[in-house]
Amino acid sequence: MNHDHVRGLFSQWKRGEVIILGIAEPDKQLIAKYKVSENLPDSIFYPNIESMLKHIKPDAVLAYNATIDHLAVVEAAAPMGIPVMVEKPLATTTKDALCMQSLANQYHIQVLTNYETTWYPSTQKIFAMIHHDHAIGEIRRMVVHDGHQGPKEIGCSPDFLLWLTDPVKNGGGALMDFGCYGANLMVWLMDGKAPSAVTAYARQIKPAIYPNVDDDATIILEFPGALGVVEASWNWPYGIKDLEIFGQTSYLHALNGKELRRRDSTDYFIVATDVPYYKDNLSYLADVIRGKREPGHDLSSLDNNIIVVKILEAARKSAKDGKKILL
Numbered sequence: 001m002n003h004d005h006v007r008g009l010f011s012q013w014k015r016g017e018v019i020i021l022g023i024a025e026p027d028k029q030l031i032a033k034y035k036v037s038e039n040l041p042d043s044i045f046y047p048n049i050e051s052m053l054k055h056i057k058p059d060a061v062l063a064y065n066a067t068i069d070h071l072a073v074v075e076a077a078a079p080m081g082i083p084v085m086v087e088k089p090l091a092t093t094t095k096d097a098l099c100m101q102s103l104a105n106q107y108h109i110q111v112l113t114n115y116e117t118t119w120y121p122s123t124q125k126i127f128a129m130i131h132h133d134h135a136i137g138e139i140r141r142m143v144v145h146d147g148h149q150g151p152k153e154i155g156c157s158p159d160f161l162l163w164l165t166d167p168v169k170n171g172g173g174a175l176m177d178f179g180c181y182g183a184n185l186m187v188w189l190m191d192g193k194a195p196s197a198v199t200a201y202a203r204q205i206k207p208a209i210y211p212n213v214d215d216d217a218t219i220i221l222e223f224p225g226a227l228g229v230v231e232a233s234w235n236w237p238y239g240i241k242d243l244e245i246f247g248q249t250s251y252l253h254a255l256n257g258k259e260l261r262r263r264d265s266t267d268y269f270i271v272a273t274d275v276p277y278y279k280d281n282l283s284y285l286a287d288v289i290r291g292k293r294e295p296g297h298d299l300s301s302l303d304n305n306i307i308v309v310k311i312l313e314a315a316r317k318s319a320k321d322g323k324k325i326l327l
Contacts, residue, residue: 001030002159005087005114006064010038018282021056024049030159049076059289060085066163067170071096074111078103083110085285089180089312090305092171097309101302110288110295111302114281117181117241118299120257121273126245127189128275129252135262136247139189142228143244144182147174150234152209165213172316173213174234175202182230183311185243186221187304192297194307195221195228199324200315205235219315 001023012018024046025031031045046052049061053076063073063086070086077084090113091097104111117123129135148154151164163169170176179200187194198221202214209215216235221228243254251263252271260271278284284300287293295301314325 001025001034001064002027002066002163003064003087004157004160006034009062009064010034012280012282014038020044021058022046022052024052027159049073053077053080053082058082060285063087066166067176068092068096068163068168071099074100074103078107078109081107081109083112083285083289085112085114085281085300088113088115088184089171089176089308090302091309092168092176094306094310094313097306101306104302112285112288112295112300113184113302113305113308115181115184115299117185117243117257118284119278119280120241120254121275121277122254122257122260123185123243123299124275124277125260125271125273126243126252126254129262129271130189130245130247131191136245136250136252138248139226139245140248141226141244141246142182142186142189143231143246144185144229145231145236145240145242146178146181147231147233147236148239149236150206150209150215151177153234154239165210167213170213171312172202173210173217174215174232175200175217175219175315175319176312177234178232179217179219179230179312179315180308181241182219182228182232183221183308184299184304186223186228186230187307187311188297188299189245190223190226192303192307193223194327195223195311197222197324197326198311198314198318200318202316202319210234214319217315217319219311221311 013020022044026047060083061077063070074084100111200219202217205216216233219230245252253261258273260273262269262271297303318325
């Protein structure tokens with residue numbers, strides 16, 4: 001439970017959208033904290049995932065822990081045929097991501113990744129306009145801004161900060177934390193294809209606060225006929241997750257999860273974000289488990305997120321070496 005996104009799960013639990021059968025958590029301080037704040041019973045806590053899965057038979061395991069520990073969750077759940085959904089990104093390294101893929105294939109389970117932006121109506125509307133309605137012609141440029149004032153500045157918990165600002169446990173700083181969103185979206189918009197090359201720049205604007213990791217990054221993805229620019233930062237004056245698409249004939253701008261604008265020539269138009277899609281990760285996960293949805297190249301899919309991890313690994317190397325990295 002050392003990922004603050006676990007609070008979202010507790011909200012879903014309180015609304016009756018999920019049954020929590022067990023929580024694997026070795027940190028007694030964290031257990032005490034959430035037992036009080038969420039009114040959780042003693043009976044659902046276990047010291048580790050192995051002991052937990054000996055006592056319960058869940059439909060799925062959700063991982064709210066450090067990114068580097070995602071692999072261990074899949075290693076424990078896969079042999080028991082239990083699907084896993086992790087918080088973004090999938091892994092810190094390509095090696096770990098490919099190990100998860102091997103386990104998923106061997107034991108015939110789903111390994112999914114949860115991003116907030118997947119459930120934005122504006123995100124899904126953009127995809128429909130591009131790929132179903134062919135409203136803007138071929139994609140020429142994609143720009144994503146993702147970030148906020150900084151995890152410490154916005155009040156992330158000490159338990160979350162401890163690993164989020166660790167270059168090994170998180171794999172980096174803002175580049176990993178927010179760069180993954182843009183990579184995920186761009187691979188999806190390009191029909192599941194990986195970019196041919198990655199160039200990245202990472203900086204420490206606030207070394208006194210984040211001495212061990214980058215807090216500002218720009219990642220450039222080269223696709224055939226299109227360019228993607230991911231701007232990820234812990235230095236925005238406000239929280240932002242937006243998406244701009246420049247096509248042959250039109251421009252789309254998702255300002256946030258609900259607001260979408262289109263520009264043809266000189267005029268802007270408000271676009272209704274009315275595409276029916278899943279409201280959140282649990283409704284999607286339930287349909288995947290029940291065989292009603294095949295992830296394919298979805299934003300949550302393993303195929304997409306292995307490419308995302310490859311992009312992030314290449315971005316770290318590019319930023320370190322000052323060179324373009326060919327995938």
